[in-house]
Amino acid sequence: MTKDRSVRVVIPARYGSSRFPGKPLVELNGKPMIQHVYERAVACRAVSNVLVATDDERIKQAVERFGGHVVLVTGDYRTGTDRVAAVARMFAGDYFLNLQGDEIPLNPELLTDLIEPFLTSGVAMGTLKRVMDPTENLLNPAVVKVVTDAQGEALYFSRAPIPFVRDDPEQQVRGGLHYIHLGLYMYTKETLLRLAALPTSRLEDAEKLEQLRALDHGIRLRVWDTQHASLRVDRPEDVPDVAERLQEYDAIKRELESRGVVSKR
Numbered sequence: 001m002t003k004d005r006s007v008r009v010v011i012p013a014r015y016g017s018s019r020f021p022g023k024p025l026v027e028l029n030g031k032p033m034i035q036h037v038y039e040r041a042v043a044c045r046a047v048s049n050v051l052v053a054t055d056d057e058r059i060k061q062a063v064e065r066f067g068g069h070v071v072l073v074t075g076d077y078r079t080g081t082d083r084v085a086a087v088a089r090m091f092a093g094d095y096f097l098n099l100q101g102d103e104i105p106l107n108p109e110l111l112t113d114l115i116e117p118f119l120t121s122g123v124a125m126g127t128l129k130r131v132m133d134p135t136e137n138l139l140n141p142a143v144v145k146v147v148t149d150a151q152g153e154a155l156y157f158s159r160a161p162i163p164f165v166r167d168d169p170e171q172q173v174r175g176g177l178h179y180i181h182l183g184l185y186m187y188t189k190e191t192l193l194r195l196a197a198l199p200t201s202r203l204e205d206a207e208k209l210e211q212l213r214a215l216d217h218g219i220r221l222r223v224w225d226t227q228h229a230s231l232r233v234d235r236p237e238d239v240p241d242v243a244e245r246l247q248e249y250d251a252i253k254r255e256l257e258s259r260g261v262v263s264k265r
Contacts, residue, residue, distance in 0.1 A: 006093055029241045156212075
């Protein structure tokens with residue numbers, strides 16, 4: 001019996017946030033943030049369908065206004081992974097991709113960089129990393145770092161600067177050594193439901209990183225590289241910069257489309 005190769009993208013979007021309440025609804029260049037995330041996911045050629053999972057009627061109505069698919073998932077869920085698992089119990093499918101509602105892919109192919117290798121790898125859970133730019137702040141706890149082994153298996157995720165370069169007192173970014181972890185995960189349905197049934201781990205609770213639950217309980221997590229960038233809104237003060245960078249990217253994309261350099265999607 002062959003498996004269904006369709007991939008359902010679920011965007012967990014909750015209203016309550018300790019640092020930024022109502023974040024999915026913040027306006028970026030005339031659209032709520034959740035719409036930017038949704039539209040880029042829908043544009044990905046490797047995606048079968050996209051669904052927003054929210055706990056709030058205001059977010060549900062906003063998604064419906066721009067024609068998106070949304071489901072209200074109420075309850076006390078610890079993380080986005082647990083909310084995605086609730087959706088997986090409601091819908092058929094073998095593969096689910098968790099795209100966090102504050103992670104805006106600048107290019108839909110970012111999702112393809114995870115989906116295509118995952119489907120051919122036979123792994124149970126996967127995510128993405130990107131080489132950290134020298135201008136990025138290695139010490140910023142809002143930027144999650146990841147270290148992998150030689151086969152691409154995750155060794156650890158942290159808000160701290162990992163790996164720590166002992167002989168560099170200034171702790172500068174080193175290309176090929178420091179990687180940013182991007183906020184999306186792909187799982188088989190079986191692994192997703194298993195992960196949601198596990199207790200919160202000590203590492204997960206300390207760093208407030210849900211992926212550490214998987215590592216703490218022996219679930220291997222494959223990490224693939226991407227060169228595609230994404231924009232993340234963590235706090236209200238991030239909004240002006242993210243809006244400006246979105247505008248710049250969209251202007252460049254329109255120019256390239258008009259010249260036939262890239263196809264319209």
